[in-house]
Amino acid sequence: MDFRYDARTQELREKLSAFLDECVYPAEPVHAEQVAAAGDPWARPPVLAELKAEARRRGLWNLFLPDPRYGAGLTNLQYAPLAELTGRSPHLAPEAINCAAPDTGNMELLAEFGSEAQRERWLKPLLDGExxxxxxxxxxxxxxxxxxxxxxxxxxxxxxxxxxxxxxxxxxxxxxxxxxxxxxxxxxxxxxxxxxxxxxxxxxxxxxxxxxxxxxxxxxxxxxxxxxxxxxxxxxxxxxxxxxxxxxxxxxxxxGAGFAIAQARLGPGASTTACGWSAWPSGPWSCCAGGRWTGWRSAGRSPSRAWSGSGSPSPGSASSRPG
Ligand SMILES: Cc1cc2nc3c(=O)[nH]c(=O)nc-3n(C[C@H](O)[C@H](O)[C@H](O)COP(=O)(O)OP(=O)(O)OC[C@H]3O[C@@H](n4cnc5c(N)ncnc54)[C@H](O)[C@@H]3O)c2cc1C
Missing domain, CATH: 2.40.110.10 (Butyryl-CoA Dehydrogenase, subunit A, domain 2)
Known part of the structure; x- marks a missing residue:
């Protein structure tokens, strides 16, 4: 099978890489500060809404959805390399471009199996990231x-x-x-x-x-x-x-259709989520040469927030997900 990127994938990869470099990576320390300052551990900080608006402006939105009526209309082969890129900032990038699980699978489910009223009531605000x-x-x-x-x-x-x-x-x-x-x-x-x-x-x-x-x-x-x-x-x-x-x-x-719907949902959703996690060796974990975890970025991109010193990731911090 030919796994080379076609022209559309290449163009989107370039746009997405630029968005990561120019907006998402610089937003990571801001996000960490806003999370630390928030009183509610589940509150999503304002910088995320800013990233979402910018991603949408750049045409990087709902890339996961193969149905062109609702999303980018990409095949799995076209979307997988994009999901891999977002895995370099797994807690900001997927949501910034409205491609975060579990909403991705849920939106696909509603697009494919939902009634018109269900799509209007639930799919629409999900597609809008609201x-x-x-x-x-x-x-x-x-x-x-x-x-x-x-x-x-x-x-x-x-x-x-x-x-x-x-x-x-x-x-x-x-x-x-x-x-x-x-x-x-x-x-x-x-x-x-x-x-x-x-x-x-x-x-x-x-x-x-x-x-x-x-x-x-x-x-x-x-x-x-x-x-x-x-x-x-x-x-x-x-x-x-x-x-x-x-x-x-x-x-x-x-x-009686629940089992079949679950199968349809979990197939593509699980694969593309896995593509995102496959980027960890080139992103957050690339600095795991032993030491203290202070941030997501690899040592090369953001030395001040690399894994530096001794110890282990601190539970409950913004950067504590073990994978
Ligand atoms: C981080 C995380 C996020 C998740 N998100 C979601 C979510 O959003 N929605 C959701 O619904 N679920 C979610 N899950 C749950 C996940 O899908 C289930 O944990 C998974 O399907 C396994 O089911 P279980 O936990 O009941 O394990 P079990 O089915 O109890 O399995 C436990 C172990 O027993 C083995 N086993 C089971 N049955 C048999 C058998 N008959 N013979 C021999 N071995 C057997 C299994 O292989 C496994 O090793 C999430 C789980 C995690 C950890």
């Missing part, structure tokens, strides 16, 4: 790596669905701008191909949109990964859904 979203699949009670185990119930009741269950590891949900949850649960727990020829086990699940402010939704806590909260980058929340009632039209796609 709100954020979370994907609530994993549960504490079941082995969630096999999503057929997901046990949250989504029960039809007249013109509504009623949701009961507990989720955890819902990335982004600690961000106060996270206004909508895409929740996966079972609408037909009895579907089983051994007993019913047309009701396969993978048709038990559905996806439904739950606005964060719906009564019965409780964001219980932010989880930690090796002791790190991932603040202020949205974190990973444990969330209770107790008798949460939403209109029936909040269902995404058809009843």
């Amino acid at each position: 709100i954020r979203s979370a994907f609530c699949m994993t549960e504490p009670e079941v082995a969630s790596s096999d999503a057929t185990n997901i046990a949250t119930r989504i029960v039809r009741d007249g013109d509504s669905y009623v949701i009961n269950g507990r989720k955890w590891w819902s990335s982004g949900a600690m961000d106060p701008r996270c206004e909508v949850f895409i929740v996966m649960g079972k609408t037909d727990p009895g579907a089983d191909r051994h007993r019913h020829r047309h009701r396969h086990r993978h048709r038990q699940q559905s996806m439904i949109l739950v606005p964060r402010d719906t009564p019965g939704v409780t964001v219980r806590r932010g989880m930690t990964v090796y002791g790190y909260t991932d603040a202020p980058y949205g974190g990973h929340a444990e969330i209770d859904f107790t008798d949460v009632r939403v209109p029936a039209e909040n269902l995404v796609g058809a009843e």
Whole structure:
């Protein structure tokens, strides 16, 4: 396969590299100062909004979205090298160009499977970078790596669905701008191909949109990964859904389509997120010759904030994500 960059990829790589050099890297110390000064660990500092406005002005916006009606219309082959570049500033660059997980997968999901009303209500503000979203699949009670185990119930009741269950590891949900949850649960727990020829086990699940402010939704806590909260980058929340009632039209796609939608979402989303992380050896970790972590940049680009001295990354600092 030919992996050389085509003309469009090359042009976007040059524009994105210039944006990183001229705007994003210089904004990193400003971001760190604003995070330190903010009283709320989850508040996103004002410099991020400035970066987003500048990225949009430069035509670097929603590059991840393959559907040209909503995004740049790039193929995975064209987008992957761009995602790799944003990985050099993983906590600022992806969000600055509105290409940050989990919103990327959630926007793709809404673009591909959402109704017109759902796209208007949720996809539009996500595409504009005004709100954020979370994907609530994993549960504490079941082995969630096999999503057929997901046990949250989504029960039809007249013109509504009623949701009961507990989720955890819902990335982004600690961000106060996270206004909508895409929740996966079972609408037909009895579907089983051994007993019913047309009701396969993978048709038990559905996806439904739950606005964060719906009564019965409780964001219980932010989880930690090796002791790190991932603040202020949205974190990973444990969330209770107790008798949460939403209109029936909040269902995404058809009843029973949840498993297929999850597969469609996780395929490209996971690959392009991985492309971003693949840049770590050339970005944040490139200065790990042993020493104290004082910032994101490689020693070459910003010596004052390189890994310098002895010790280990400090948990809870703006630059503490272990990878
Ligand atoms: C940083 C982070 C962010 C995340 N973000 C999200 C998010 O935004 N939304 C979301 O829904 N989830 C999210 N997750 C959760 C993640 O998708 C799950 O942790 C993952 O799918 C594994 O599920 P589990 O934790 O239930 O592990 P389990 O399924 O319990 O697996 C634990 C171990 O047991 C093994 N195992 C499981 N079943 C079997 C079996 N039958 N036989 C043999 N071995 C088995 C697995 O391979 C694994 O090694 C996130 C997780 C992390 C760490």
